[in-house]
Amino acid sequence: MALSKRKRAAYIRYAQYTLIIIAAAVVVFTADWATLEDKFFNRDIIAAQFPEIITTALKNTVIYTACGFVFGLTLGLVLALMRLSTVGPWRWLSTGFIELFRGLPALVVFLGLGTGFPRAFPDYEIPGEQLGTVTLALGLVGGAYMAETIRAGIQAVPKGQYEAARTLGMSHARAMISVVIPQAFRIVLPPLTNELILLTKDSSLIYVLGLALSEYELTKWGREGMNSEANLTPLILVGFCYLIITVPLSIVVRRMEAKSERAR
């Protein structure tokens, strides 16, 4: 049979469509929809989750993430500038810090700060209670990642920009603040937003600290709901809540990347 290459490719494509449709049909006709709905999308349980899942859990996730991100961003900028410093010890300190906190699982950092620190130093306490601890833990982990991103962004600003600022008489600090860093942030906005998405998910690790009901964030909320109802519905809802935060952020990142692609 002498099929042309294009025709053969078309047949292969049709075959794939057919296969997908058959598979979908099998799933639709063989699944036990009543049980699935009861266990995954139970209407009574859904109704019982509102409004607290939004007003407590989602709100707390957003607050924890935002605080951790802001602290991490500040720390990341400081670490990035230290890494680019001409003073050796700053560079070594920054490199060591970044390697440490990029290498550790976020869970270990949470455990260390939330459980280890209070036991080792009973006389001291991290200010701000749970919020303070989660801000610190997320900030340390996120800051280590963001430092490398920001450093790359600063180095991606053409050298001529810095030189132009210096030849106009600006000091090193002024040139960095007014000329280099604003441009660096434009470059690293997409990867920083990705980091925000990662931190949103890492904020779930706060469960190791032990939380009062008013401090529940989404994952803790879902776990407790799942246990008390013996049903997956609360966790499914929590999953949707995460997507409400992360999907718009991903869309924003994609838009920004497309835009900077066009500007190039």
Add this chain to the structure above:
Amino acid sequence: MTTPESSPGPATDRAAAAIDVQDLHKYFGDNEVLKGIDFHVANGEVVCVIGPSGSGKSTLLRCINLLETPTSGRIFVEGIDIQDPDIDLDLVRSRIGMVFQQFNLFPHLTVLKNLTLAQRTVHGRGKEEAVAVARHNLAKVGLSEKESAYPAHLSGGQQQRVAIARALSMDPDMMLFDEPTSALDPELVGDVLAVMKDLASEGMTMMVVTHEMGFAREVGDNLVFMDDGVVVEEGVPGEVLANPQHERTQAFLSKVL
């Protein structure tokens, strides 16, 4: 600051010199890019520097505001030894306008902000004064209507004129041009050269590294030909271009003219 004992010429010369470079050497690693340059620009003078690429002319220019650190030699700007650790280099730089081949406008700022940023942060001018100075200089380069545009929306020639206006807004005593038209489309070169010609006729002290022989002949008071890290020949532009004395100058000019 003055060094009368090492003055090669009469003291009045030194006082008048805008730029005075003595026995300048510059290495990049093992590569000697400048091999003992003596170079002078008097106040109000326009000096054009020509030469093949890699001859060290841009490096010489970049040494004059210490964008490159000389390996040895001395550089005086208006009699000030710019390598003296006690001087305020930022202050000296603010008096030396510089124009780059790649324009180097700040892309995140509007044209007007490009012109006011350094005025405000370096000279400490108030907003109104800075804007007034900026508008004056934009008018001078013929781009008043572009003050709220971003650099990316301007042609190369317009960007370079804005870059000149930005340098002028600092009220510099002299201007350094590093191949200001080399990155431009041929039809845009004329506008930039016209602005530079106006500047020269107003008496601005200028050092211009360029490949524009016509500009050098017409506007330059002095022409310096560099090759392989040394000044090979210098003199009145018309004479050097028409009747080069040195064989390397002849070879270079026969290629570019």
